[in-house]
Amino acid sequence: MKLAKRIISLGSLVIIIGACSESVETPTMPSSRGPAAQWGPESGNFNLEAILRGDGFGLVKFRQANDDFLVVELGVWVRGLEPNTNYVLQRAVDTTIDDLCASTAWLTLGQGSTPHMITTDSDGNGRADLFRSVAAFPVGSTFDIHFQVVKVATSAVVLSSSCYQFTISQ
Numbered sequence: 001m002k003l004a005k006r007i008i009s010l011g012s013l014v015i016i017i018g019a020c021s022e023s024v025e026t027p028t029m030p031s032s033r034g035p036a037a038q039w040g041p042e043s044g045n046f047n048l049e050a051i052l053r054g055d056g057f058g059l060v061k062f063r064q065a066n067d068d069f070l071v072v073e074l075g076v077w078v079r080g081l082e083p084n085t086n087y088v089l090q091r092a093v094d095t096t097i098d099d100l101c102a103s104t105a106w107l108t109l110g111q112g113s114t115p116h117m118i119t120t121d122s123d124g125n126g127r128a129d130l131f132r133s134v135a136a137f138p139v140g141s142t143f144d145i146h147f148q149v150v151k152v153a154t155s156a157v158v159l160s161s162s163c164y165q166f167t168i169s170q
Contacts, residue, residue, distance in 0.1 A: 048166060050147050052159035056080030056124065060089065060147055060161070064169055070135040074109060076118055078149060078159065079125045086117040086152040089130065093143045093166075101146040101163035108150075117152060134168050142167040 052058030061075035076089050088110075094103035109130050110116030120126040145166050149159035 048145075048164050050145075050161040050164055052078070052147060052149055052161050054149075054157070054159040056159060058149055058159045062145075062164075062166065064134070066169065068170065070133060070139070070168065070170065072132050072134055074130040074132065076128045076130060077126075078118060078120065079123075081120050081124045081126070081149075081158060082151070083120055083122050083124045085120050085124075087120070087126065087149050087158065088115060088117055088152060089128070090148050090150055091145055092148075093145045095141075095143050097142055097144060097165060099144065099163050099165070101144045103144070106148065118149070137168055139168050139170045 047064065048060070048062040050060040050062060052060065056078060057080055058076065058078040062072060063075070064070075064072045074089065078087065081087065088108045090106040090108050092101065092103040092106050094101065096102070108115040109132055112131060112133065116128060116130055118126040118128040142165060144163050146163050147161040148157045150156065151158050
């Protein structure tokens with residue numbers, strides 16, 4: 001019992017000393033490029049949080065680091081979907097910047113150019129960390145983009161987003 005109290009006291013002291021530190025670090029999104037990656041300029045449509053609605057709910061955190069890799073990382077989270085089921089995230093883009101997202105040229109997203117499934121758990125929740133290169137497009141290119149989540153077994157669209165604009169940064 002005395003040992004447990006000493007451990008708790010030591011832990012409390014460490015927390016108090018850490019809280020009094022003068023150094024402040026800015027959190028960054030975890031990345032395959034390391035913890036120091038910077039995530040887009042301060043202004044412009046470089047990072048998005050696309051909300052997905054439909055038979056459940058979802059979120060796509062669409063991020064491009066300030067680096068030369070020209071890769072967009074997509075953190076996808078869904079809930080309230082059919083349990084133990086495979087889904088994919090798709091996107092369609094168009095270069096007519098009018099907030100209409102008229103394109104229906106859907107591309108399944110994944111790990112680079114390899115499609116990757118989002119598998120829900122027994123509660124109908126799922127997550128996936130996806131990425132896609134945008135190196136084929138010039139830096140500064142802007143486009144309308146929208147997303148949908150599709151049930152693999154039936155090809156039914158279960159979630160979709162509004163129209164967003166994205167600008168490729170470096």
